[in-house]
Amino acid sequence: MKIYNTLTREKDEFVPIKPGEARIYACGPTVYNYIHVGNARPMVVFDILRRYLEYRGYKVLFAQNFTDVDDKMIRRANEEGVAVAEVAEKYIAAYREDAAGLHVREATFHPRATENIADILALIRTLEQKGYAYASDGDVYFRAHAFKEYGKLSHQPLEDLEAGARVDVSERKEDPVDFALWKAAKPGEPSWDSPWGPGRPGWHIECSAMARHFLGQTIDIHCGGQDLIFPHHENEIAQSECANDAPFAHYWMHNGYINIDNRKMSKSLGNFFTVREVAAKYGYEPIRFLMLSAQYRTPINFSDEIMEQSVAALDRLYRCREALKDALRQAGETPADSAAVSAWQEKFDAAMDDDLNTADALAVLFELVKEINTRVAEGTAGADWLKGAAGLFGTFCDVLGLLYERKERTLDAEVEVLIEKRRQARKAKDFKTADAIRDELSAKGIVLKDTPQGVKWEYKKSE
Secondary structure, three states: OEEEEOOOOEEEEOOOOOOOEEEEEEOOOEOOOOOEHHHHHHHHHHHHHHHHHHHOOOEEEEEEOEEOOOHHHHHHHHHHOOOHHHHHHHHHHHHHHHHHHOOOOOOOEOOEHHHOHHHHHHHHHHHHHOOOEEEEOOEEEEOHHHOOOOOOOOOOOHHHHHHHOOOOOOOOOOOOOOEEEEEEOOOOOOOEOOOOOOEEEOHHHHHHHHHHHHHOOOEEEEEEEHHHHHHHHHHHHHHHHHHHOOOOEEEEEEEOOEEEOOEEOOOOOOOOOEHHHHHHHHOHHHHHHHHHOOOOOOOEEEOHHHHHHHHHHHHHHHHHHHHHHHHHHHHOOOOOOHHHHHHHHHHHHHHHHEOOOHHHHHHHHHHHHHHHHHHHHHOOOOHHHHHHHHHHHHHHHHHHOOOOOOOOOOOOHHHHHHHHHHHHHHHOOOHHHHHHHHHHHHHOOEEEEEEOOEEEEEEOOOO
């Protein structure tokens, strides 16, 4: 598998630190509000990265943090007249609800900043002892100029970053570009004891400490949105590599932005939508599908028209799943012929191996769907081919995390027996028995449809 590495600006072959294992850290949300559609993209994309690596046989250790104390959270707590911890609990619960709706699996580790203060303090002390950090009136700052490779992720020298960034100018700093590792306590804010006095951690140091604690000093892949490259990820590298004397991450993956009706999403433009607002209209699964429809590094456009297209595409997949199930029931039991459908698997794997190209992988899935529908409609699909195609169809959907919102139709054994009896009765031209069985199934809320491709069934629609 090749991954476009922001650090090298090239597609690099993925070679894990430990054979057969992948350690991944993804920056999680600051839990002061409901997640918006822009937040959904990294959630879905890196969930698929994890699923695909597991499909390829890797053991994946996936850590995603919750930033549960920072300036935004303190402002929200003050607005709502509650404690910061109460804000965190509310929006972590909301995040988990939305993540489940998007079919994003729980991380192996979901650390919170406030639960890892000891590790954060230990990391800051190490940086101070090595001369990379200094205390000033209860704050502690990182000396950006002391790390000679600062800027290697964003590929800009420190002087350019300093000139182009909105830096916090403070008399407490030795240099305007230095950034806070620890912030002295202010009245009414949550704080913890430290060697420099009561205070709370800076944003960047939280991720460095949690990544080291849960995944080790050097990790395989670090993920996040493009907006985090500078300063957040640049600062993580500086802190971690200065403290640990080791590379922080071998691969850096960053997803592209989402535009709304071809315009940048922002509250000032009135085009800012939360995931749950969109899900109330379309459901969660079409949102997930949208995130797969473009290669993750490219910008993606969100609009009502595109969401309707996502709904229609999912309908096609669901119809194919039901057609496969009906065709397999008619075909009987035979071994699967994996060789007959292996070409699609090779194309799917090639797309995903090319920097997680989900757009091309989806195209392969729909090629398979077209072939399945054609063969089923023409009655030219043998049982062995159907079984192989069904297995591959299910695998592709599992890797992409699709077809989860609508439950698959299931029949209990008694109903299956009745359908088979009716089929045998029709074959023997015993139409009286066949009609009686149809009526019995109708009473159970099941409608049968006789088609050239066999019997189709569905639950009665409620009045």
